[in-house]
Amino acid sequence: MTVALSGKEIASQIEEKFPGSVEESGRDSLVVKSDSLLPVAAFLRDTETLKFDYLSYVTAVDYFSYFEVVYQLTSLEHNHSIVIKTRCYGRENPVVPSVIGIWQGADFQEREIYDLMGIKFEGHPNMKRIFLWEGFAGHPLRKDYLS
């Protein structure tokens, strides 16, 4: 059984290493500030006791006042998982750092989020639309998109 690790416990470990990087922590998830996402992600992957080497999926949710990018991480070795989130505010040009350098599996998924939700991933080598064509107006998965 994959054990869902406590968000609070992981948050305290991250805070110890990168003070002030955790915005919020819950039962099985935690919210990381977007500017410290990359060091935190590398820490989660490389720490022996955590070893989150597998990125199950990346997705994003539009909550009107902010966008939330959700990362589900799994450790194949320890068989445990955690959900990491990061938020970006402002609807004009939301930007989040790309985790493609840490987990390559994010490649197409980050492009999909950009295409459908309009969040740019900084550092992604090929940040362009994936399903819709270039020149398509708007990002359909946003809550204020009118079809």
Added chain:
Amino acid sequence: MTTTEMMTLKTEPFVLNFGPVHPSTHGVYRMRATLDGEVVLDIEPVFGYLHRGIEKLAEERTFSGFVPLTDRLDYISSMSNNLGYCLSVEKLAGIEVPERAEYIRVIMAELQRLVNHAIAVGTFLNDCGAYMTPVVYMLREREKILDLFDMVCGQRLTYNYMRIGGVSQDIPDEFLPALRRLVNQMFFFIEEMERLLKQNEILLARTKGVGILSRETAINCSISGPVARGSGVKWDLRRADPYSIYDRFDFDIPTAEVGDCYDRYRIRIEEMRQSLHIIEQAMKQIPSGPVRADVPHLIRPPVGEAYAHIEAPKGELGFYLVSDNSIAPYRCHVRPTSLINLTALREMVRGWKVADLIVIFGSIDICLGEVDR
């Protein structure tokens, strides 16, 4: 021109457009392959020809109204999609499923795995150049399973059989005897297929050592399912994170070490055998009782989010649902196995010939309904 002059002739890389309408793209996949003569230098996948905006459509439907749309994701294995989605809603709303329904679900999911792997292996051999004969044999066996699906839900492709809290209707009396006959036949059929193919020289020459995917790359690229297990990643959600009642069955997780096309093909054949073992055990244990929990037609799960995943035939299929306590999901994200499994394709095909590109692509086994959604 002398031979030396010919040797120093410069060739320029050129771009070959492959697909979207091509028999080996298994749907409407397209890639722009940069070639040097016959050698693949790079590929650039182009998606979106089957994009229907299923995640957006989910937000406009009730929780139970989305079940038929999940059939259209990976339309080769619709039962698995139904199961993944229903599990996710049940987790979100805290719904218990009756025992008999759990067994029916497992039987359907494993039959679906047989269907999927039959098509995957058949079309893969087609891509290798064994034109039509193996795939027709595979389709013949698939038809027998589709007859069983037809028996329980009246459909042969888009089943819409599972419901939140169970399944739509109980299996008819003649189902279990028919399933018994099918399982016996299938064991024999797999043996026959193995005899024809396992040591087949042409198959070995085309697939052994071709398109190797290393274990590290497979994990880093979030690859799942038979492709990952072919590369030595012993990870099967039925065992690693047992959902439904999979902890009650005894079965092996076949893995291989090399990670070439042959290993991926072998894993699928072996998984078909294991699925038959699971079905046999489920047939023995299946209890009587209700097949559907008392769930209202309009479900209002509490505010929150849930992610449930299953080991679909192609790999990890999951649904991430966010609820705002209304009758429709606030957000519904499908974890697309096929799309993510394509991440490593670029690295797998570099340096191989065009003919190998087709074989490597075929060995991943994708369904465009799930790639584009």
